[in-house]
Structures are given as structure tokens and as C-alpha cells.
Amino acid sequence: MPDDLINSFMTGPDEKGRFGDFGGRFVSETLMPLILELEKQYEHAKTDETFWAEMHDLWTHYVGRPSPLYFAERLTEHLGGAKIYLKRDELNHTGAHKINNVLGQIILARRMGKTRIIAETGAGQHGVATATVCAKFGLKCVVYMGAHDVERQAPNVFRMRLLGAEVIPVTSGRGTLKDAMNDALRDWVTNVRDTFYCIGTVAGPHPYPAMVRDFQAIIGQEAKEQMMAAEGRLPDTIIAAIGGGSNAMGLFFPFLDDKEVNIIGVEAGGKGVNAKMEHCASLTGGRPGVLHGNRTYLLQDDDGQILEGYSISAGLDYPGIGPEHSWLHEIGRAKYVSITDVEALEAFQLCCQQEGIIPALEPSHAMAHVMKIAPELPKDHIICMNMCGRGDKDIFTVARALDFDMSGPEGRSVE
Amino acid sequence: MTRIDAKFAQLRSENRKAFVSYVMAGDPSYEVSRDIVLGLPGAGVDVIELGLPFTDPMADGGTIQLAGQRALAQGMTLEKTLNIARELRATGDETPIVLMGYYNPIYSRGVDRFLTEAKEAGIDGLIVVDLPPEEDDELCIPAQAAGLNFIRLATPTTDDERLPAVLTNTSGFVYYVSITGITGAAAPEPSDVAPEVARIKAATDLPVIVGFGIRTPDMAKGIAEIADGAVVGSAIVSEIADGKSVDEVLAFVKSLADGAHSA
Numbered sequence: 001m002p003d004d005l006i007n008s009f010m011t012g013p014d015e016k017g018r019f020g021d022f023g024g025r026f027v028s029e030t031l032m033p034l035i036l037e038l039e040k041q042y043e044h045a046k047t048d049e050t051f052w053a054e055m056h057d058l059w060t061h062y063v064g065r066p067s068p069l070y071f072a073e074r075l076t077e078h079l080g081g082a083k084i085y086l087k088r089d090e091l092n093h094t095g096a097h098k099i100n101n102v103l104g105q106i107i108l109a110r111r112m113g114k115t116r117i118i119a120e121t122g123a124g125q126h127g128v129a130t131a132t133v134c135a136k137f138g139l140k141c142v143v144y145m146g147a148h149d150v151e152r153q154a155p156n157v158f159r160m161r162l163l164g165a166e167v168i169p170v171t172s173g174r175g176t177l178k179d180a181m182n183d184a185l186r187d188w189v190t191n192v193r194d195t196f197y198c199i200g201t202v203a204g205p206h207p208y209p210a211m212v213r214d215f216q217a218i219i220g221q222e223a224k225e226q227m228m229a230a231e232g233r234l235p236d237t238i239i240a241a242i243g244g245g246s247n248a249m250g251l252f253f254p255f256l257d258d259k260e261v262n263i264i265g266v267e268a269g270g271k272g273v274n275a276k277m278e279h280c281a282s283l284t285g286g287r288p289g290v291l292h293g294n295r296t297y298l299l300q301d302d303d304g305q306i307l308e309g310y311s312i313s314a315g316l317d318y319p320g321i322g323p324e325h326s327w328l329h330e331i332g333r334a335k336y337v338s339i340t341d342v343e344a345l346e347a348f349q350l351c352c353q354q355e356g357i358i359p360a361l362e363p364s365h366a367m368a369h370v371m372k373i374a375p376e377l378p379k380d381h382i383i384c385m386n387m388c389g390r391g392d393k394d395i396f397t398v399a400r401a402l403d404f405d406m407s408g409p410e411g412r413s414v415e
Numbered sequence: 416m417t418r419i420d421a422k423f424a425q426l427r428s429e430n431r432k433a434f435v436s437y438v439m440a441g442d443p444s445y446e447v448s449r450d451i452v453l454g455l456p457g458a459g460v461d462v463i464e465l466g467l468p469f470t471d472p473m474a475d476g477g478t479i480q481l482a483g484q485r486a487l488a489q490g491m492t493l494e495k496t497l498n499i500a501r502e503l504r505a506t507g508d509e510t511p512i513v514l515m516g517y518y519n520p521i522y523s524r525g526v527d528r529f530l531t532e533a534k535e536a537g538i539d540g541l542i543v544v545d546l547p548p549e550e551d552d553e554l555c556i557p558a559q560a561a562g563l564n565f566i567r568l569a570t571p572t573t574d575d576e577r578l579p580a581v582l583t584n585t586s587g588f589v590y591y592v593s594i595t596g597i598t599g600a601a602a603p604e605p606s607d608v609a610p611e612v613a614r615i616k617a618a619t620d621l622p623v624i625v626g627f628g629i630r631t632p633d634m635a636k637g638i639a640e641i642a643d644g645a646v647v648g649s650a651i652v653s654e655i656a657d658g659k660s661v662d663e664v665l666a667f668v669k670s671l672a673d674g675a676h677s678a
Contacts, residue, residue: 190596304523
């Protein structure tokens with residue numbers, strides 16, 4: 001094997017679906033044949049030019065790719081240090097990076113002759129993207145969403161229903177994203193013949209983590225080319241927020257072998273990474289375990305029971321993280337930090353005021369870390385941050401957090 | 416030879432079918448679940464499946480998930496689950512016990528430490544739902560080396576091509592999942608299940624026990640007639656959830672056991 005292959009960070013996963021110790025196929029026997037069939041079909045599609053031609057056509061004409069790489073000039077001046085670029089994936093159709101992956105999986109499902117699509121969703125962005133693409137192709141769509149999230153994300157629930165999807169509120173367990181994923185897996189086990197499970201992040205049993213990463217890698221591929229065009233060189237630092245980690249993996253993957261590029265993932269620190277586990281920072285505050293088909297870092301108690309995470313951002317509210325991130329963390333190729341709710345809210349407002357961009361709460365976490373490090377860095381240091389979603393869905397949450405009353409005619413700020 | 420192997424050898428020599436029952440350790444409390452387990456052999460249970468509670472039981476229906484939640488809310492742990500086995504063994508009872516659950520609590524404990532403790536507690540076999548043959552190195556192979564049976568699920572999606580992989584490294588018995596679905600859901604039709612059991616028996620000498628969706632003595636009989644035995648879980652757990660007394664639960668178990676044994 002030539003040296004450049006041995007030294008590559010981009011060859012994973014191995015044939016067992018592992019990134020180092022992480023990943024794998026920890027599923028019940030009923031699902032195992034389905035996972036193996038999916039892997040076979042994906043391996044075939046991956047090298048099939050017509051598959052990618054269809055993807056690129058839809059990415060261009062339906063999603064609106066490539067998303068711009070935008071120099072955030074006022075934010076850069078305001079922070080007074082590193083030069084900040086935003087990869088504008090919030091401009092995609094449906095308002096987030098989620099649709100990049102959904103298109104890939106739905107095209108694959110159609111090739112496999114599946115007629116019914118199921119998905120889990122937390123904040124509702126993956127559910128909306130799945131409902132959207134199913135509407136476009138006339139496929140039956142069922143979305144599992146924690147009952148708690150159904151309540152706090154009512155606009156997205158209505159969007160999914162408008163798009164023809166059936167939204168099933170999940171009351172089992174504690175009615176959150178991880179429970180929605182459990183119920184989606186239960187549905188799949190029951191409806192194995194006609195159903196395709198469209199997972200929204202780089203987690204789950206192999207081949208999902210690799211497949212979702214490959215569909216999201218368009219983010220990093222474009223960013224790389226756009227950065228070369230804008231600056232004639234690669235960025236010094238790339239940053240993205242992490243719940244399950246799909247937008248981050250999409251940005252990071254094409255840069256993994258560019259060893260001069262610093263890679264930073266930002267987890268949700270909630271109320272602080274403390275013993276009470278009021279956060280979702282799996283890498284910072286968890287340890288390795290097995291859940292939802294893969295081995296990865298998880299929030300869990302001493303007896304291996306899974307804990308509920310907490311974050312102001314429903315999209316980061318998951319007690320696990322994609323296995324490839326766990327591996328990148330352990331080998332040190334990427335660095336993972338956490339940002340609290342309060343810091344994310346501050347970044348949310350700064351981005352609105354300095355750039356006229358209302359970010360989702362998820363990338364607001366990445367933005368908060370940019371705010372921390374940019375002032376200390378030299379002016380020729382280039383940061384590229386993934387603006388993975390827009391904040392329309394979050395305005396009610398943010399209004400509540402800022403004690404802003406939206407019910408009156410003029411609103412009321414506490415100030 | 417484990418207690419499981421001995422039990423099935425005995426059943427075979429008596430030309431009897433097996434009745435296997437599942438209860439969740441710690442549901443509704445440590446004491447009540449222990450009392451039920453201690454009464455199972457007297458109710459005619461041939462093999463005890465003892466559920467290890469887990470927060471995220473992906474292959475189970477609501478009945479067993481809620482049982483796990485009740486147990487965890489009572490402070491149930493892996494250690495206390497093993498204690499129930501220890502208490503049964505302390506009475507001198509030799510009914511085989513299969514610990515059934517998910518991998519993370521075991522992984523969290525550490526596989527080697529868990530196997531030593533489980534063996535010492537009197538556990539005879541393991542059913543770990545989220546460990547397919549592809550992950551045999553994790554627990555299956557170390558468990559067999561430690562003298563515990565590793566019982567695998569075969570399902571309607573396990574086709575002929577895959578069956579040998581499922582049967583390799585399996586011991587004790589084969590648990591055939593009668594439906595595609597979760598525990599406590601749809602009821603199986605014996606006429607659908609019979610050819611599947613025959614297909615598996617043609618490929619192994621191990622006993623084939625059928626479970627998922629069996630709720631009544633008649634259904635237990637119907638399934639036991641076409642297999643080496645029947646498993647009932649959710650129906651028993653439902654009785655416990657309804658607040659039935661230990662005696663009432665055991666009377667229901669006995670009716671199911673009698674059903675299976677009349678086959």
C-alpha cells in the first residue's frame with residue numbers, strides 16, 4: 001500500500017463499518033439483512049455516474065447548490081482578528097443542510113424499489129427535508145418526532161403535514177429525538193419489505209454514517225473550491241456545530257488529509273458541561289457505548305443507561321454523536337469544544353446585527369466559538385464556518401429566552 | 416454442558432415441549448420481580464428469561480419498554496438483576512436462566528467482568544438483541560469461552576443464505592422470532608411459522624423455540640406443537656403492569672405452561 005493511502009484519514013470505515021473502535025452494526029437480526037442490502041446498493045450507487053448525475057442535477061435545480069461562500073466582512077471587523085467566511089448552507093431549499101443527504105437516500109430508496117419512507121426528526125429540519133423530497137417524488141412519508149418536540153416545533157410539524165407527511169408524535173421513553181429514533185427503528189423492523197429508513201445524521205448502523213457523510217461532503221468539496229477561488233489557498237481553521245454531526249462531517253471530510261487545516265467541532269454545552277448532564281456534549285462529557293446501531297461516545301450513567309441531553313437547540317439535543325467524530329476525537333485529527341446556551345444566544349444576536357443573517361441555533365454554537373477565537377488570531381488567519389441552517393424556526397425559542405413578548409402589537413423587550 | 420443443554424436433553428427424553436417465560440428484572444420492584452422469578456419453576460417454566468432493563472429497547476414494544484422504565488425508576492441495575500439470579504440459585508433451584516437485554520449495560524460493565532459475575536450469579540445463557548453475528552467478537556465468543564450459552568434470534572428476514580451465519584456460534588437453543596416486528600405486537604399464525612421452524616431445524620440440531628406475540632395458553636399450545644417450545648413475554652409483563660399479585664401472575668404463567676406442555 002502506498003504511503004499516501006496509509007496516511008489518509010479518508011479511507012474509513014473498514015469492512016465492518018468501523019472507524020477505529022467506533023461504528024459497527026449493532027442491530028437486531030431482523031434488520032441485519034436490510035442493512036447489508038442497503039450497503040450493497042449504496043456501494044453500487046457510489047461508483048455509478050448516473051446516480052451522481054441525478055444528485056447533482058437536483059442539488060443544482062431543486063436545492064440551489066452550490067451554496068455561496070460568503071466573506072463576513074463586518075463580523076470580521078467587529079471581532080478584529082481572523083478573516084471569517086461563512087459557508088451558506090442555510091440558503092438551501094428547506095433552510096438547512098439536511099436536504100443534501102435526504103436527496104441521496106431517497107434516490108437510493110427509489111432505485112431499491114421502496115415505496116414508503118420513514119424518518120426521525122428532532123427540531124423538524126430533517127423531517128421537513130424528508131417530507132419535501134417525498135412530496136417531490138410522490139412517496140409515502142412517515143416522520144417520527146418526540147411528543148415534546150412536536151409541541152415546541154409546531155411550525156415544522158405543520159410544514160411536514162402540508163407536504164403530505166404523516167407526523168407521529170412519540171410518547172415512548174421521554175418523547176425526544178432518541179425515542180423518535182427508537183420508534184423509527186421499530187417501524188422498520190415491522191415493515192421490512194416496502195420501507196426505507198432515511199436517517200438524518202452520520203449515526204446509526206453501518207453504512208449510514210459513511211453514506212450520510214458522503215452525501216453531505218458536497219459542503220466541504222464546494223467550500224474547498226470556493227476558498228481556492230476567493231483566497232488562492234485553504235482556510236486555516238474550519239468550524240461546525242455538532243449534534244449527531246452531519247453538517248460538520250460534510251464540511252470536515254474533504255479537509256481531513258489537509259493536515260495544515262485545523263478542524264473544530266462545537267458541541268452543545270447547554271447549561272454547562274456539569275455532573276447534572278444538562279448538556280449534549282457527548283465527546284466532552286460522555287464515554288463510549290453502544291446505541292442505535294453504533295459504538296460511539298454517549299451520555300450515560302454508570303450502569304450504561306442512556307441519559308437525556310439538554311440544549312436550547314432542539315437539533316443538537318441528542319445523547320450520542322456520529323462514530324467518525326468519536327474516532328477523529330480520539331486520534332486528535334479534530335478538536336471538539338462546547339458552547340453554552342447563553343453563548344449561543346449571544347452569537348445568534350451578533351450574527352443578526354453584524355451580517356443581516358438570522359442563523360439557526362445550531363450554527364449559532366459554531367458562531368459563538370468563532371467569536372471566542374477570532375479576536376486572538378492574526379488578520380491573515382482564515383476561518384471557514386458552516387452556517388448550516390437558518391433561524392426562522394428558532395425565533396420563538398429565542399424570543400422566550402430573551403424574554404421578548406411576541407403576543408402584543410409592538411412586542412416588548414425587557415431592556 | 417450448561418443447565419440449558421441439560422434441560423433440553425431432559426425435555427427431549429420425556430418427549431415434552433419447553434415453556435419459556437420472560438419477566439423484567441425489577442418490575443414493578445426488586446422484591447416482587449424476585450418473588451415472581453422464585454415462583455416460575457413451580458409454575459411449570461422450563462427456562463427463565465430474565466430481562467435486563469435498558470432505557471432504549473429498540474426491538475421491544477411498549478409493554479416491555481414500560482416495564483424497563485418502571486424497573487429503572489425503582490433503581491434497578493445490572494448488579495441487582497444478577498442478584499435475582501443469585502437468590503433463585505440460593506434456593507437450590509436448577510432452572511436455567513437466560514439474561515435477555517441490550518449490549519450497552521454489559522459493555523459499560525466491561526465484558527470480562529460481566530461474564531465472571533454472570534457465571535457466578537448462576538446465569539446460563541445470554542440473549543443480546545443488538546449483537547448480530549457480524550459483532551460476534553464483542554460478546555458471543557467470549558461468553559461461550561466463559562461457559563455461557565449465546566442464544567441467537569433467527570427471524571423471517573434470515574434467509575437461507577444468511578442462516579448458517581446466524582447458527583454459527585449459537586448454542587443452547589435458537590430463538591425464532593415469529594413475526595417481523597417488535598415484542599408484544601402481531602400474533603403469529605402457526606401455519607406460517609411451521610415451515611420456517613422446519614427450515615431452521617434442517618440446518619441445526621439445536622432446539623428451536625418460538626416467541627413474539629404469543630398471549631394465551633391456546634396460542635402457546637399451537638406454537639409448541641410446531642416447534643420445540645414457546646416463549647411468552649409481553650403477555651406476562653402486561654399482567655404485572657396491571658398490578659396483579661404474585662400469585663395471580665404465577666397462575667397465569669401456569670396456564671400458559673400447561674398450554675405449551677399439552678402440545
